[in-house]
Amino acid sequence: MPEQLWFTQLLNQHLAGVVTPLLQRIGFVPRYPEAPISNFVAMELLVFLILIVFFVLVRARLSVDRPGGLQHIMEAVEGFVNNQSEEIIGHHSEGFTPFLVVLGLFILIGNLIGLVPGFESPTASGSVPLGCAILTFFYYNFHGIRKQGLLKYLKHFTGPMPALAPLMLPIELFSHGARVLSLTLRLYANMFAGDMVTLVFMSLIPVLVPVVFLGLHIFVSLLQAYIFVLLTTVYLAGAVAEEH
């Protein structure tokens, strides 16, 4: 039996009988058949549930003349992301706001949930930042192709002059692949390093010093969620930009 958080254990007790046959039918054999849901998947589901409850509550309490606290928070978040994407992308950027807000809130809550005892950050495992980065990659490429057509979008990869195309094309393709890698690694390494540093200092001086590192970890969590959304906005701007 692997080491499980209490939430993972709760999920595995009730759902292992359903999940393991489904996985085996697809072809994956879980290493521990009585605990097929790993910790980071369970934490991801918890963050998803928290977000759904938050959005449903905001929607149910929307009011024009007497907005409550949740509506203020949601308006602040949405206004911030909207202003930023308008600054970076330019006009017609409101269509991207829902994706950016949800991405930002998912990564933020995923980062911060690791601070609560009994939970761990799903973003501190390798797979969740990779999922977010691949999703971002498909999102900005899809919108670039939709806005400009497939051929014109691919022409961007060839650079400013046709003579440079054999040089520019592999560089551009590689750099786009490196974007996925860098988005993943930045988020994963920051969260993982925060955990490691707190652990190391907890084993050296358990008294007051780890609090400082936990404070740093909180700041880094907020900053990394913001940076992920900011970089997604910049990549979107590069994809849907049109030369005048």
Place this chain on the structure above:
Amino acid sequence: MRKLLFLFVLMALMLVAAPVYAQSAAAAAPVNWAVPIAAGIGMAIASGLCALGQGKATASAAEALARNPGARPGIQLALILGLALIESLALYTLVIIFAKVK
């Protein structure tokens, strides 16, 4: 009474330090003796160069802000973005260390 309470809390916190007890006795295998040394030196070089780069970025941002306080949003955006990108380069080294050092 308060000193006794402080002493007991201190002892309780000391007992929580589980990770250091889980450290196994490190017997250096003859083949892999250089790996931890290389990891330490590599990480130190990466962190030092990252700190130099971030220092230059912060200095430029502070000077630009002093010259033109009205451009604060743009300068702040460029500063935060630049710092995060430089930081991630040092963190790539950390990830390689965690992948390669057992």
